[in-house]
Amino acid sequence: MIVIRDLNKSYPSAAGAVRALENVNLTIQKGDIFGIIGFSGAGKSTLIRCLNRLEEPDSGSISIEGTVITDLREKELRLARRKIGMIFQQFNLLDSKTVFDNVAFPLKVAGHPKEYVRKRVREILELVKLGDKEKAYPSQLSGGQKQRVGIARALANEPDVLLSDEATSALDPQTTYSILELLADINRQLGLTIVLITHELDVLQHICRNMAVIEQGRIVETGPVDKLFLHPESDTARRFVGILESYRRRGYILEGAGAGI
Amino acid sequence: MRDDLIDLLWEGLRQTLYMVFWSSIFALAIGLALGVTLVVTDKGGILQAPKLNKVLSFVINSVRSLPFIILIVLLLPFARWVVGTTLGPTAAIVSLSIGAAPFLGRIIENSLKEVGAGKIEAAKSVGASPWTIIFRVLIPEALPALVRGMTIAVIGIVEFTAVAGAIGAGGLGSLAIRFGYQRFREDILFATVVVIIALVQGIQWTGDGIAKAIRRRRFTPE
Numbered sequence: 001m002i003v004i005r006d007l008n009k010s011y012p013s014a015a016g017a018v019r020a021l022e023n024v025n026l027t028i029q030k031g032d033i034f035g036i037i038g039f040s041g042a043g044k045s046t047l048i049r050c051l052n053r054l055e056e057p058d059s060g061s062i063s064i065e066g067t068v069i070t071d072l073r074e075k076e077l078r079l080a081r082r083k084i085g086m087i088f089q090q091f092n093l094l095d096s097k098t099v100f101d102n103v104a105f106p107l108k109v110a111g112h113p114k115e116y117v118r119k120r121v122r123e124i125l126e127l128v129k130l131g132d133k134e135k136a137y138p139s140q141l142s143g144g145q146k147q148r149v150g151i152a153r154a155l156a157n158e159p160d161v162l163l164s165d166e167a168t169s170a171l172d173p174q175t176t177y178s179i180l181e182l183l184a185d186i187n188r189q190l191g192l193t194i195v196l197i198t199h200e201l202d203v204l205q206h207i208c209r210n211m212a213v214i215e216q217g218r219i220v221e222t223g224p225v226d227k228l229f230l231h232p233e234s235d236t237a238r239r240f241v242g243i244l245e246s247y248r249r250r251g252y253i254l255e256g257a258g259a260g261i
Numbered sequence: 262m263r264d265d266l267i268d269l270l271w272e273g274l275r276q277t278l279y280m281v282f283w284s285s286i287f288a289l290a291i292g293l294a295l296g297v298t299l300v301v302t303d304k305g306g307i308l309q310a311p312k313l314n315k316v317l318s319f320v321i322n323s324v325r326s327l328p329f330i331i332l333i334v335l336l337l338p339f340a341r342w343v344v345g346t347t348l349g350p351t352a353a354i355v356s357l358s359i360g361a362a363p364f365l366g367r368i369i370e371n372s373l374k375e376v377g378a379g380k381i382e383a384a385k386s387v388g389a390s391p392w393t394i395i396f397r398v399l400i401p402e403a404l405p406a407l408v409r410g411m412t413i414a415v416i417g418i419v420e421f422t423a424v425a426g427a428i429g430a431g432g433l434g435s436l437a438i439r440f441g442y443q444r445f446r447e448d449i450l451f452a453t454v455v456v457i458i459a460l461v462q463g464i465q466w467t468g469d470g471i472a473k474a475i476r477r478r479r480f481t482p483e
Contacts, residue, residue, distance in 0.1 A: 054382055081388035092383035095479050096401035105397070106387035139480045153387065163386075 002028040002051070002161065002193065007060035009046055009217075020046040022217040024060070028195060028210070030160075033187050035208035035225065036197045038236060043217040044197040048163050051195065052084045053077060065160045082110055085154030085192075089166035091146040093138040093153075099125070100134040103152045110157055124152045127189075128182060144175035151182065155190075162186070164196035168203060176200075180207045201240050205229065213237045269436060270452055276350045277432035277460070280357060280422045285415050287358035292365025292414070295321065297395055299370040307381065307391045321363040329424050332360045353422065353430030361418050368410035372403045405472045405479075412468025416461050423457065433457055 007024040010017040020043045028034045038044045049055040051062060053069060062069045067080055093102050100121055107117045125131050128148040138146055147167060154162055164183070168176040184207045187194050198204060204211055204225050213221040213234045220234035232238045298317060302310040324332070333356040337347045340355040376399055384398045400407070426434025433453050441450025 052386055054385060078388040078390060081386060084386070086383070086386040088379060088383060090377075090379050092377070092379040094380060094383075094398060094402060096404060105384070105389075108397075109384075109387055109389045109393055137479050140482055150383075153383075157387070 001030050001065065002026075002195065003061075003063045004051075005061045007047070007050060007062065008058045009043075009050060009055060010058060019217050021050070021057070024214075024217075024219055026212055026219060026222065028193060030065070030193055031187070031191050032210055033184070033194045033208050034196070035204040035211040036195070036214055037199065037201070037204055037211060037228075037240065038197075038214035039199060039239075042214045042236070044199075044214050045165060046217075047214065048165050048195060048197045051161075051163055052081050052086060054086075082106065082157045083159045084161045084163060085157070085159040086163040086165065087147065087150045087154050087167040089169045091138070091143075091150045091170075093146055093149055095138055097137075098134065099130060099136050099138070099141070099149050102138065102149055103156055106153060106156045120156060121152075124156055127155070127186070128152045142175075143171050144178060147171065147175075147179050148182065151179075151186070155186065155192075158190075159192060161193045161195065164194065166197060166199075169198070169200070173202075176203070177206070183207060201244060266448060266452060269440065269449060270433075270456060273431070273433040273436035273453065274456055274460075276430075277419070277422050277434070277457075280350045280353055280425070280430065280432055281415065281418050283354045284357035284361060284418050284422070285411075287354065288361035288365050288414065288418065289411065291358065291362035292369055295362060295366030296369025296373060297399070299366065300373045300399070301391065301395065307385075307394055321366055324360070324363045325367070329360050329421055330427070332356065333425055333428060336360075348429045350431045353425040353432075357418060357421050357425060360421060361414060364417060365411070365414045368414055369407060372406035372410050373399050375406055376402045405475045408468055408472040408475065412465060412472075415464050415468070419457065419461055419464070 004024055004026040007021050008019070009021040010019045024047060036044050036047060046055055050057045051064070051069070057070060060070070064080075064084065069077070069080060072080055094105070097105065103121045103124060104117050107120055112120070121134070122131070125134055128151050130145060130148050130152065133141065133145065138149065141149065150167070162183075168179050171179060180203060183194055183196075186192065187207075196203065196208070208225050210223065211225050211228055212219050213228065213236050215234060215236045221228065221232070221237050228237050229241060232241045295317065299314060299321075300306060301308040302314040302317070304311055304314075327335070333353075336356040336359055339359075340352045341347050343355050344351050346352050380398055380402060381394055384394045389398070422430065422432050423434030423437070426432045426436070427438050429435070433456060437450050437453040440446040441453060
């Protein structure tokens with residue numbers, strides 16, 4: 001379970017401090033696939049990056065599986081991060097390392113013996129269906145394959161939580177779909193909690209069970225994904241669903257009343 | 262052309278190579294430490310320390326702003342303290358290393374800064390320590406740029422050795438001045454220039470080759 005309490009974060013800027021997060025409270029159940037949706041600049045990226053403290057919150061607390069992340073010292077934080085995997089929009093693989101070595105990196109950081117590293121890397125590459133690519137370099141892979149390596153790297157140390165920072169935003173729709181399927185599979189097989197941020201409704205609708213809507217640094221709506229689509233309450237949610245609705249209506253008109261339905 | 266030409270050239274080249282080789286190694290060691298420190302202590306770096314960063318940056322700029330020939334003179338007492346003499350190639354290595362290190366430091370700083378912040382964050386997110394990030398992420402990721410930068414620096418050191426030759430360091434620079442200039446031996450002056458050009462070309466060619474090989478391994482499509 002992830003519990004976020006009264007989280008605040010602001011950035012200094014020329015026009016004074018910008019509040020990126022304002023009194024954020026959120027509870028995410030263990031094993032859930034939880035989506036955080038918002039427009040650009042709403043603070044969703046800041047929020048997810050606070051969870052493993054790539055961003056330091058100004059105040060408030062975050063606890064993950066009972067560990068209060070916000071209380072940890074530097075060394076303890078490094079240990080805790082091994083159990084919080086993260087994947088990124090730009091994949092962030094190391095170009096100097098092969099697929100094998102990219103996935104082995106977190107295992108070596110954790111100080112595992114060579115034999116175990118080899119076994120674990122092969123196992124996890126099988127899981128993401130890249131068993132035949134271990135000797136390739138990232139530049140030799142497609143976007144979808146790169147993200148699979150990113151996922152393998154994030155899962156190598158058997159984390160409790162996987163954070164996804166717009167992981168499918170740089171991918172085409174078909175590849176997005178296959179990556180989402182993989183995440184859903186992993187969630188089923190390993191039972192780990194997935195927290196993802198996105199600006200794509202598709203992603204929410206496809207794999208998330210619960211969600212939160214973030215607007216100007218505040219959580220304005222939270223609940224099961226179905227609720228957002230059926231009864232959007234916040235401005236952001238209405239706008240998101242509204243865009244979808246207007247397309248549906250236009251499609252209806254363009255195709256002629258009921259034709260093809 | 263007289264028969265002492267080859268012997269003189271050979272001796273000069275040997276001394277130059279000796280100076281360039283060891284100065285490059287020492288300057289690289291110091292420069293790497295400087296470059297890495299500049300990058301990690303910078304604002305937003307993995308071991309932020311803005312004050313240390315500013316002081317170090319000031320020292321580097323100061324050393325770099327001195328003309329090399331003055332730096333050698335300033336470092337003479339230090340060279341005597343380290344190697345016991347102020348004359349000859351070995352003494353010159355002390356000044357050459359210290360003179361070239363800040364330059365290398367800046368070059369290495371620039372190369373390391375090209376490594377994407379996302380890669381460093383990814384390493385942080387799996388719990389890597391700053392030390393691990395430096396040696397397993399920053400340096401390997403920047404390697405092709407580092408090699409190209411080091412090539413520039415080594416060629417700079419060749420140039421420095423020629424200058425150092427003017428005040429008793431030996432090597433090809435000293436040969437050109439003592440024989441070519443002071444004794445009007447144009448054959449030696451000309452031959453020295455040819456050898457130095459060949460040396461610089463060779464270094465550039467080797468550096469380019471290494472950088473290219475690394476990039477080819479990493480970025481060749483299957």
